[in-house]
Amino acid sequence: MKTPKKERQRLLISLLDEDPFLTDEDIAAHFSVSVQTVRLDRLECRIPELRERLKSVASQHMQKTVKSLQAEEIFGEIIDVELDDKALSIFDVTSDHVFMRNGIARGHHLFAQANSLAVAVLDDDLALTVRSTLHFAKPVRAGDRVIARAVVRQETLKNKSTVVDVISKVENETVFSGEFLMYRTTKKGR
Amino acid sequence: MKTPKKERQRLLISLLDEDPFLTDEDIAAHFSVSVQTVRLDRLECRIPELRERLKSVASQHMQKTVKSLQAEEIFGEIIDVELDDKALSIFDVTSDHVFMRNGIARGHHLFAQANSLAVAVLDDDLALTVRSTLHFAKPVRAGDRVIARAVVRQETLKNKSTVVDVISKVENETVFSGEFLMYRTTKKGR
DNA sequence: CTTCAGATTAGCACTTGGTCATAACACTTA
């Protein structure tokens, strides 16, 4: 008896966690026990067979793929746009967006929300950020809902540039503001 | 004959793309043909059987999971840091980072790389971006390797602020530059 | 109309990676 049963089952769990692709035969070889023993172990630990394991891993993947296509978690969800005038977006901060050490949201998420919004409000084939100035006024934390408002400055500039001002608030308190100088190809038409 | 063979095979591909969990029997029912016909179609289109499909979906998932844990694709990889002095990071731009419409990288990725680097070079328990000014000098495209250099300005400021300058280049040409005013709690020691 | 090719369907043996039940050991412990 190499490893006692209890220990072996503990190892079994972490083994399959790392590599769910192993057949019972593989596992049996790994622990130098019979295939039947592995089956019994799986039964006790309620670990499903190879195919079922792969099924669940695959379905997780499917769910994740759909989620990342929406990409809301990165940019914030744009909820209202009046082209060349103003726009609004919501971004829910989760633990994925914050520094572990202090629980404060990483700046680039706020920037991403604001910048995406500035691009969206212009809706040009080629709207690019040329220059911008940012103020991170107040730390944002997981659980906060950040509402960003973009306003297009109506002054006409030489060359093809436009300025978009974005202000982001949490519970009506400004946490971030930015001025985005955007380059565009098309004149503002409508 | 409901749908001609060619058409059916086209549909088969997109059907399994949406839902790889269908057995031949399911598919046969969906197209009202025999199971054998489905097998022949799969053979011609080189579509593997259910179990193999799930295997590959699952392994994709595994790869993605590992990848996202590294998170290099978001921040760029920090390759050299001299604390409170300077730091360097590399960020490989892929098709995931660009606008579909024009193939140009979204600004917030460049910002994220620079901002993360500015935080890393200070390595403070609480280093936060307070203010920053950015210049997007030249569009960046998929395939470009962006190298960002952060330099800490050695002037001492009142209160606990420090300025970090970041310049990002692609093939030795500046594509982005930013000035980051960072707030910190600890004095620069050493 | 016949004939012929391509598409479809069917049947059977075999494969993988299992489940389930049942039985036979081995080893310790009361």
Place this chain on the structure above:
DNA sequence: TAAGTGTTATGACCAAGTGCTAATCTGAAG
């Protein structure tokens, strides 16, 4: 010695296939 736990073996069966051969259907061309 008997009981109990852990391990191994055996055989029947299942799902979802592959591979191969053979039969049938169908539409168009000669």
